[in-house]
Amino acid sequence: MKKYGYKPFILAVLLMLSTGLLTGCLFEGEQSLEKMDTPDEVVTMSPEDSSDETRPPAKGEGEGAESSEDEAASATVAREIYLMDANGMVAPQTLQLPASKEVATQALEYMVKDGPVTNLLPNGFEAVLPAGTEILGLNTEEDGTLIVDVSEDFKNYEAKDEEKILQAMTYTLTQFDNVKRIKLWINGHEQEVMPVDGTPVSQGVSRADGINHLVGVQTDVLNSEAVTVYFPAQNGEQVYQVPVTTRVEKGSDEYESRVQALLNGPELGTSLMNPFHEGALMVGSRLENGVLSLSFNEKVLTGTEEPSLSDAALASLVMSMTELDGVESVEVQVEGTEQVFSESGEPIAEPVSRNDISGAEEM
DSSP: OHHHHHHHHHHHHHHHHHHHHHHHHHHHHHHHHHHHHHHHHOOOOGGSSSSOOSSSSOOOOOOOOOOOOHHHHHOOOEEEEEOOOOTTTEEEEEEEEEEOOOOHHHHHHTTTTEEEEEEEEOOOOOBOOOTTTTEEEEEEESEHHHHHEEEEGGGGGGGHHHHHHHHHHHHHHHTSTTOSSEEETTTTEOSSSTTTOOOOOOOTOOOGSSSBOOOOOOOOSHHHHEEEEEEEEEETEEEEEEEEEEEETTTHHHHHHHHHHHHHHHHHTOOOOOOHHHHHOEEEEETTTEEEEEEOOOOGGSSSOOOOOOOHHHHHHHHHHHTSTTTOOOEEETTSSSBBBBSSBBBBOOOOEEEHHHOOOOO
């Protein structure tokens, strides 16, 4: 009897153990799926960067060493935000913002007056969106239209600032590759016009609508077309680039017309500066593999002993020409000169991109 009495007991124990192990495996699998479906909120951390209290300190760790979580929380990236300068013109400024996956939402949040941008504002600049504005949602459509839904507080602005607000939002958001234009919603309702001065927005707003419009009284509007170029402005010791939409002869070469608009200088009576000497001429252009090569006569250089291309002139060229489709960087060549040098005496040996000028991260 004893010989066979243990068999049922042993079988029962084995059955219970196998059931427990199987159940444990099932629950572990569900937890793993949940972890995979949960997106990281800030930055993706590698396994060796993750914090674990049971893990012994690695070499170099110890008291005073920052944890990976602290590093993630303090990580910043350079972003281009359009603000209003002391002269009432909309201009891009590169700010160090906390790392975030919601970059478009974050960019708008840093355009709100009295918001998180307050302590980051350069001297003379101010945010453009009315205080208290909340970003309720963003939705990108297949054609590149970004629907921007904001709270009712957005309506609290003066009529004179309406176009500047719209331009700052448009230029900030269309720096992202998948955004071609924006549409405005307020508290879940699509807007046909802007809420204060009635600027039409039903078809969406893009960079083609321009920014900081400067059209002289002598301009022949019927026989000209709008182009956007960048001129330098100065506030204290800071020199920055301001985009302006002006007009050039209709049907002219797109590279030549923009460069000529720069060489002509800004409209009189503005705070903008002309970074080019009188007599500077563009003598040729060529686009190849995203690099736009621009050739000038020697008048484009400044200085007598060691002629160089001014930083402001280079920035104006790069910012203006990279607005065009297919242009990723600009190379400057000068007749009779083997090597073009910068103001600091460094050779400009490689094509210069927009990010080289602004310092902002690629979008």
